Amino acid sequence: MPAGRPGPAAQSARRPPPPLPLLLLCVLGAPRAGSGADTAVISPQDPTLLIGSSLQATCSVHGDPPGATAEGLYWTLNGRRLPRELSRVLNASTLALALANLNGSRQQSGDNLVCHARDGSILAGSCLYVGLPPEKPFNISCWSKNMKDLTCRWTPGAQGETFLHTNYSLKYKLRWYGQDNTCEEYHTVGPHSCHIPKDLALFTPYEIWVEATNRLGSARSDVLTLDILDVVTTDPPPDVHVSRVGGLEDQLSVRWVSPPALKDFLFQAKYQIRYRVEDSVDWKVVDDVSNQTSCRLAGLKPGTVYFVQVRCNPFGIYGSKKAGIWSEWSHPTAASTPRSERPGPGGGACEPRGGEPSSGPVRRELKQFLGWLKKHAYCSNLSFRLYDQWRAWMQKSHKTRNQHRTSGSCPRADAARREVLPDKL
């Protein structure tokens, strides 16, 4: 227990509650003698050191309490007593310490080096800051939400482990004029990020860089030059609806609205749709959905729940030649394909019938069809309508094929199919 101070109970025992003004004084704390702050002093006080360097420290005891000497004093570092051989008594009132090859600080608030009296009480302390100067931050990437703001992310050099608190400052300026500005809102999307909420200029590139500073030095990243218009992203498309396509059991229709925030600006939006079966983690992506707000998914499993998401890219905004940045995916919307009405392979006919709900043959035929289309048609927009027509035709010819099959003449059916196809289309 620390020596030399009267406990509070001794002071206030058996006294009536003091009147208010005096109480305030008590609360604020009348100055007390012998605070103990002059008991001992460690030198150096709160030093900053490079990893691997050495430290010579001393603990000098003052007169209070009287008779205190360096005998019996000992050191602890982060609560652990240091080996006796590292310290030595310099004179009657000073204990020295020699530490070599220091490791990085255990915590960013500094290692706690403490000088203790013989009874274990704390006489003095010093915080050691052992670490490395920061390395160059790199990999700065920025994006602007609807051209209104700018958010940037970067990677700290050396995986950020300097053992010291490192302060990162994102700076930016207009390329050919203007003064340096500093970003103020940090940690918006992770520990190394910053958000510039307003006063951004279009049509002139910005120069952006990150400065890292700690007690041992500073480092600056390379300058990133960018045009706000080249890094625009937007909100995910709102109002995504997924619905069945009549009774078609392997299709779903997806409809959405173009993100409203950018509707006043000329741009060709690009969209991407992704979908997956309810209990799967594999998404299928439909790319290349340009400037339209609906799409049909085909080749799906009947009687299955699908989750669908859409995202948007504000491609070529204000004549920018570059693609923008993809928005977040919209909230998943779910819909189910109608159940198959045809009996499964187990019921009804004995022989395996081609082109039935089991996905294999259907997908094969779809592939064949699309392959044919690619060769003969360029507008993917038309594919699904044509596909419906083709399917209807397929179902008809399938019936005839079966009739033929039961009578055992498959080749003729195939030939018939090949003949009919070009004519129909």
Next chain:
Amino acid sequence: MLACLCTVLWHLPAVPALNRTGDPGPGPSIQKTYDLTRYLEHQLRSLAGTYLNYLGPPFNEPDFNPPRLGAETLPRATVNLDVWQNLSDKLRLTQNYEAYSHLLCYLRGLNRQAATAELRRSLAHFCTSLQGLLGSIAGVMAALGYPLPQPLPGTEPTWSPDPAHSDFLQKMDDFWLLKELQTWLWRSAKDFNRLKKKMQPPAAAVTLRLEAHGF
């Protein structure tokens, strides 16, 4: 000394509040204040744990007891049992109000540049909650017709890190601030329980409950 008084405080009776028909009076706001102290105590436990880990050993060791050097101006919660029991309602409330005003001020001044953003957020959140407690105490005082204590001119607690204080001394200051906050929240729970008891009809059942607190 601190440990001894805490043991004494442990054995105080804790009475569940009874609902009174008719005008609720200050009862509900006393109950609310009591609840707030328990909530803050819980919040502080996790904040203090994180903060002391940030300060590093030995600060986060369970039996750590450094000298109270710079912590002289902290409002002390520990008090003689007789004195505490004989406090008038007004004094009891005033002491609580002033203590938390000071503590809130010190907490806000806890300008730990090196603390992580997450720690700074937790501290800010706790300050907001503490502000809520202050408001609640003020509400009770108003309901009972007591004036809010005004700070005497020149004694406004504008705490800033003592420039003479080394980093290690500041760590000790922080440690004692958190400790004193903890002690005050324990004491306030007892204070408001006592007030609750006083505001209730005398036929209330008294149940002795021992609450164990560990530091």
